[in-house]
Amino acid sequence: MAGNSGIVKRYLDALVAKEFETLPLAEDIVHVSPFGTVKGRKPFVEACKLVVSETKEIAILDLLEEGDSVSVRYEAVTPVRRMPITEWYTLKDGLITRIDAYFDGAAASASASAA
């Protein structure tokens, strides 16, 4: 998988592997989700460490790419459930500059509590 889709796939693989230093993120990345907005690579990576701590697999269901954007829908698999998520990525110069994440915030919170 090449191009921006490949970069997003590499990002998701690195999340599952907990290889946070290799995440292809811009320094000024913006992440928007039902939990709020996180700006900057360092705070976002710290948030990632918490969110994916129980994630064993990211099962990609669909992926589309157009221009500087990639959209992915997947299930984040933890020991207690499969969390449906879709994310809309914006990329520039081989790095992810923005992620808009769509999921049910209440279900995600319940999943985190149960893990």
Added chain:
Amino acid sequence: MPRNPWRQLLARLPEHEPPEEAWNRIEAHLEAQSNGGRAIALAYLDGLRTGDFAASPFTPDFVCTTPIGRMDQREFLDAVRNLARLLRSVELEGMMASTDKACLRYILHFRDGRPDFHAVDWLSLEAGKIRAVNAYFDASGLFNQMSA
């Protein structure tokens, strides 16, 4: 050296049109199908606003999956028509489409000043019809808005 495996396959075919022309024809066909997917997706989005999905037909086994449950075609149409009465407009933030799927990112704006509602719908397409919708949104946000 052709990078695409389809080009390599076509290059092996004797007595056919030149591989480059065949590939261009296939690309044009795929592009046309993708544009068809975009048209269906846009008609679907308009259906969310109006409750009328005549221009974006569903397959008989249509199913819509959301964070708050699954709906068949009748249940989906009932839900959307109820929602459409509350809407002022539907704003398209982004769209991607291929031959068999489309992804729509949009915002619902309500008539009565309720907060905007953000969602992404993935459409599975089959022979010019919508076979499935997988909707992604924050259900707690939806409930807050419906009770506002």
